[in-house]
Amino acid sequence: MLRDIIRKEILDNITSPKFVFTFLLCTILILLSVYTGVTNYRAEKKEYTASLALNKKNMEAQPNYNSLAGIGIKVSKPPQVLGTVVTGIEEAVGRVAPVNIAADPDLIESKYGSNPVFAVFGALDLMFIVKIVLSLFAILFTYDAIVGEKEKGTLKLALSNDLPRDRLILGKAIGGYISLLLPLLIPLLLSLIFLIVMPDISLGGQDWGRLLLIFLMFFLYLSVFFSLGLFVSARTSRSSTSFLVLLFAWVVIVMVIPKAAVITAAQARPIPSVHEITAKKDAYLQQIQVEGQKSVRDWVTKNQADAAKDPKAWQDKFRQYLQDYQQELTNKIDQNNAALERDYQQKKRAQQNLAVNLSRISPASALTFGSMTLARTGVDEYDRFLASVRAYKPIYTKWINSKLGQSINFQTGEQAKISLDDMPQHVYEQEWLSRSFVRAVPDFVLLAVLIIAFFVGAYVSFLRYDVR
Amino acid sequence: MLEAINLTKRYEDGELALDGLTFKVEPGEIFCMFGANGAGKTTTINLLLGFIPPTSGSALIEGVDVAKDPLGAKRHVSFVSENVMLYGNFTAIQNLDYFSKLAGKRNLAKKDYAEVLDRVGLQKEAFDRRVKNFSKGMRQKLGIAIAVVKDAPNVLLDEPTSGLDPQSGREFLEILVQMRDKGKSVFMSTHDIFRAKLIADRIGFMRKGKLVMMKTVQDLAHEDLTDLYIQYMEEQPAQAAAPSGI
Numbered sequence: 001m002l003r004d005i006i007r008k009e010i011l012d013n014i015t016s017p018k019f020v021f022t023f024l025l026c027t028i029l030i031l032l033s034v035y036t037g038v039t040n041y042r043a044e045k046k047e048y049t050a051s052l053a054l055n056k057k058n059m060e061a062q063p064n065y066n067s068l069a070g071i072g073i074k075v076s077k078p079p080q081v082l083g084t085v086v087t088g089i090e091e092a093v094g095r096v097a098p099v100n101i102a103a104d105p106d107l108i109e110s111k112y113g114s115n116p117v118f119a120v121f122g123a124l125d126l127m128f129i130v131k132i133v134l135s136l137f138a139i140l141f142t143y144d145a146i147v148g149e150k151e152k153g154t155l156k157l158a159l160s161n162d163l164p165r166d167r168l169i170l171g172k173a174i175g176g177y178i179s180l181l182l183p184l185l186i187p188l189l190l191s192l193i194f195l196i197v198m199p200d201i202s203l204g205g206q207d208w209g210r211l212l213l214i215f216l217m218f219f220l221y222l223s224v225f226f227s228l229g230l231f232v233s234a235r236t237s238r239s240s241t242s243f244l245v246l247l248f249a250w251v252v253i254v255m256v257i258p259k260a261a262v263i264t265a266a267q268a269r270p271i272p273s274v275h276e277i278t279a280k281k282d283a284y285l286q287q288i289q290v291e292g293q294k295s296v297r298d299w300v301t302k303n304q305a306d307a308a309k310d311p312k313a314w315q316d317k318f319r320q321y322l323q324d325y326q327q328e329l330t331n332k333i334d335q336n337n338a339a340l341e342r343d344y345q346q347k348k349r350a351q352q353n354l355a356v357n358l359s360r361i362s363p364a365s366a367l368t369f370g371s372m373t374l375a376r377t378g379v380d381e382y383d384r385f386l387a388s389v390r391a392y393k394p395i396y397t398k399w400i401n402s403k404l405g406q407s408i409n410f411q412t413g414e415q416a417k418i419s420l421d422d423m424p425q426h427v428y429e430q431e432w433l434s435r436s437f438v439r440a441v442p443d444f445v446l447l448a449v450l451i452i453a454f455f456v457g458a459y460v461s462f463l464r465y466d467v468r
Numbered sequence: 469m470l471e472a473i474n475l476t477k478r479y480e481d482g483e484l485a486l487d488g489l490t491f492k493v494e495p496g497e498i499f500c501m502f503g504a505n506g507a508g509k510t511t512t513i514n515l516l517l518g519f520i521p522p523t524s525g526s527a528l529i530e531g532v533d534v535a536k537d538p539l540g541a542k543r544h545v546s547f548v549s550e551n552v553m554l555y556g557n558f559t560a561i562q563n564l565d566y567f568s569k570l571a572g573k574r575n576l577a578k579k580d581y582a583e584v585l586d587r588v589g590l591q592k593e594a595f596d597r598r599v600k601n602f603s604k605g606m607r608q609k610l611g612i613a614i615a616v617v618k619d620a621p622n623v624l625l626d627e628p629t630s631g632l633d634p635q636s637g638r639e640f641l642e643i644l645v646q647m648r649d650k651g652k653s654v655f656m657s658t659h660d661i662f663r664a665k666l667i668a669d670r671i672g673f674m675r676k677g678k679l680v681m682m683k684t685v686q687d688l689a690h691e692d693l694t695d696l697y698i699q700y701m702e703e704q705p706a707q708a709a710a711p712s713g714i
């Protein structure tokens with residue numbers, strides 16, 4: 001009997017106009033998005049290779065270590081191959097980190113930064129399509145699953161037989177789910193084939209694992225909406241009501257909660273504004289200046305006796321004192337600025353984390369962060385890269401400083417030719433799959449819990465559902 | 469055999485829809501229930517099918533209490549509902565096939581379905597057409613076919629003739645008579661006094677959830693059913709007549 005119900009449910013769904021419509025739209029959207037992703041990735045990769053070569057050529061062209069130190073080295077961030085399906089923050093963050101003796105390295109030249117119009121369109125990656133469009137389809141497939149049969153009178157007719165209700169809802173759930181998967185699986189498989197046959201796209205063993213997990217997450221996410229739809233359709237007595245309730249829930253889940261999380265986090269963990277930081281820096285500067293003036297006066301008073309004895313020596317001593325003291329103050333200011341900056345970054349990070357964790361109660365955010373983690377296109381991978389560059393900076397600085405010291409011939413003033421052979425290279429170890437997976441586990445768990453909760457809700461509601 | 473014993477239903481909003489209803493439909497008998505809109509006919513059928521629980525009293529099908537063992541009871545009953553839309557994307561045959569399987573009839577071939585559909589008077593061209601575009605009467609016929617295929621010893625029909633044209637109405641009555649002759653208990657709620665008079669063995673009148681009168685077909689030989697109907701439906705009867713013939 002269960003088989004008959006499943007078969008009927010599938011047949012009923014796939015013969016309906018909405019199925020054809022969904023199937024076509026899914027195929028177009030999924031293929032389009034993967035095609036765009038692949039094209040983007042290829043372009044990024046080309047650019048990456050070009051920038052590596054250019055940087056090397058540029059460095060080799062320098063006449064001496066002095067000018068080499070002047071231009072520094074540019075470390076480029078390699079594009080992530082899975083950005084083809086989950087773009088993440090790839091387009092918004094910088095792709096190049098200049099490393100030199102002076103500044104703290106940071107990533108600059110983001111895609112949006114160099115071409116802000118892209119930011120308006122946003123990324124049309126597969127994750128976005130799953131999150132927004134396909135979740136709506138999941139609702140479209142289930143909003144009338146129960147209540148629609150009541151309206152058609154078929155529920156009464158079916159239950160006038162010795163048919164247990166749990167069997168009926170189970171059959172409907174399985175059949176409905178299969179018919180939702182059909183228009184998803186086929187285009188997704190097509191897009192996978194597309195990824196395989198495309199040149200320049202080489203997926204390593206780990207990438208396959210990641211891709212599989214990302215797709216699993218997509219299905220779990222859609223299942224959440226599927227079982228939510230089933231649940232609401234078993235709690236309403238009119239399909240129009242069911243649809244409205246689900247649409248409302250969709251807006252809350254996909255739009256409101258993630259935004260509200262950001263706002264709440266900003267309230268709960270406020271970070272000082274940039275102006276505040278500047279004001280603090282200025283205040284410290286002023287304080288230092290006042291202190292400095294006083295110290296200088298004190299020094300002068302203390303050493304006044306010497307000035308009369310030997311003015312020339314006194315002047316030299318004073319100049320030396322000023323120079324040292326200036327250096328000391330500069331260090332103090334730098335340290336204070338750095339502390340303020342660290343504090344600011346820490347607070348910003350705390351707020352960011354709170355926002356992310358709060359929003360994760362929404363399956364849409366769980367999908368976003370989970371899939372970004374798995375695709376290595378999230379904030380964490382960006383941080384890993386930046387950390388690797390920052391760790392590289394002292395290594396590079398040490399090397400270039402030693403070269404600078406050795407290369408000048410003090411007798412002739414000649415400078416040695418540069419050689420990059422022994423220059424230490426920047427190493428960037430991407431996160432291992434097992435690590436990424438562990439970090440995505442909470443998202444998987446949340447999605448699974450929601451699926452089960454909604455399904456149990458649907459099940460229990462249906463056992464008591466008024467079929468008349 | 470269908471049986472209602474002191475069946476009472478008070479809805480959640482306080483509406484007393486059935487008030488101590490008692491009747492019995494013997495095997496080989498057609499029982500027609502009359503009653504103005506809101507008298508409680510559909511409520512009675514819903515209780516007999518276990519769709520709603522009784523406030524008190526019991527409904528029995530083949531001696532099985534529906535409230536206690538709904539699945540066991542429903543094995544023995546087929547049901548034709550008032551206005552069933554069925555699955556619009558399916559053809560008549562596909563609909564019939566699905567519901568036959570739910571009823572436990574798994575070995576039927578397409579020609580068996582065609583035969584039943586033919587019997588209920590559905591035109592041949594419609595067998596393989598999607599039900600979406602069926603007229604009300606055509607859907608009604610399909611609903612009757614579903615009940616015929618189940619072939620249960622008890623039949624519940626809620627205003628089954630409402631959409632039928634005269635020709636189909638006659639064919640429908642023939643089917644009911646065949647069912648009775650096969651020993652089934654048939655309970656039909658209806659407003660159609662003319663057709664009911666042609667086939668009913670007994671007739672009941674309901675008013676505000678109570679059975680106010682019951683007549684056998686022999687009683688009716690000497691009376692005009694229309695007059696009776698008007699007398700019992702439109703006005704308060706002179707005295708609350710004790711239901712006879714139970």
Ligand SMILES: Nc1ncnc2c1ncn2[C@@H]1O[C@H](COP(=O)(O)OP(=O)(O)OP(=O)(O)O)[C@@H](O)[C@H]1O
Nearest residue numbers: 479481483485503504505506507508509510511512
């Ligand atoms: N779910 C419900 N909640 C509250 N009252 C209800 C409910 N369903 C029916 N009723 C009430 O119960 C009474 C009997 O209704 P029922 O549907 O059984 O009448 P009926 O005899 O089938 O009428 P009709 O000839 O119009 O089909 C009516 O007064 C109706 O308003």
Ligand SMILES: [Mg+2]
Nearest residue numbers: 509510511550
């Ligand atoms: Mg009714």
